[in-house]
Amino acid sequence: MGMNKTKIVLDADVIIHFSKGGLLHLLPKILPEFQFIVLDIVKDELPASISAELDNQIRWMHNISEEIFGNTSEERREFARLTSTTGMALGRGESACMVYCLYNHDVVGSNTRDVTAYCDEHGIIYLTTNDFLFYGICRSVITKNEASEFVSTVRAKGSFPPVVDFDTYICTKI
Numbered sequence: 001m002g003m004n005k006t007k008i009v010l011d012a013d014v015i016i017h018f019s020k021g022g023l024l025h026l027l028p029k030i031l032p033e034f035q036f037i038v039l040d041i042v043k044d045e046l047p048a049s050i051s052a053e054l055d056n057q058i059r060w061m062h063n064i065s066e067e068i069f070g071n072t073s074e075e076r077r078e079f080a081r082l083t084s085t086t087g088m089a090l091g092r093g094e095s096a097c098m099v100y101c102l103y104n105h106d107v108v109g110s111n112t113r114d115v116t117a118y119c120d121e122h123g124i125i126y127l128t129t130n131d132f133l134f135y136g137i138c139r140s141v142i143t144k145n146e147a148s149e150f151v152s153t154v155r156a157k158g159s160f161p162p163v164v165d166f167d168t169y170i171c172t173k174i
Helices: 012-020 024-030 040-045 048-061 073-083 092-104 114-122 129-138 144-156
Strands: 007-010 035-039 064-067 107-109
Touching (some): 007 012, 012 048, 012 129, 035 040, 040 064, 040 092, 073 092, 092 107
Parallel strands (some): 007 107
16 A cells, blocks of 8 residues: 655645646646645635636546545634634635644645744645746746746736746745
8 A cells, every 4th residue: 555645735825826827737747746635615715717627627637636624623623713813813725724734744835925924833834836836847847938927827817926036936845
């Protein structure tokens, strides 16, 4: 029996970026040594058209899977703390991703700055949209020009991953 792969738990913003940029189908090919998942709470936050695209990818390409969040009381308790208005008041999707990764030792895929402090505090690895693009370039899945065009396309469609120079951008998280 093979070993289970570490999971990359995708938050809505990364899914939306890769959908708007036309590369959602390539995302799992960038880091094939990981299993890509989306939590039910995150999937519920997606716009209908992107959710439909993701459903097709789950159903037909089998390179992203959906999992139910909140299987343990510890996960549910920490999720409630993070989403409470008296607590950190973080979004439901990003909170679910971080809590899942905290208790399962997986990797968060989120472009939201809100995850940075929590992930750093708890030793959770997180990857941003540009981190995925960086690894895609390093592994010849996409070119630097394609990555830059991707960011421009996504920004033109109303989402705002940071514009970076992929000649100098470096990610050493994994």
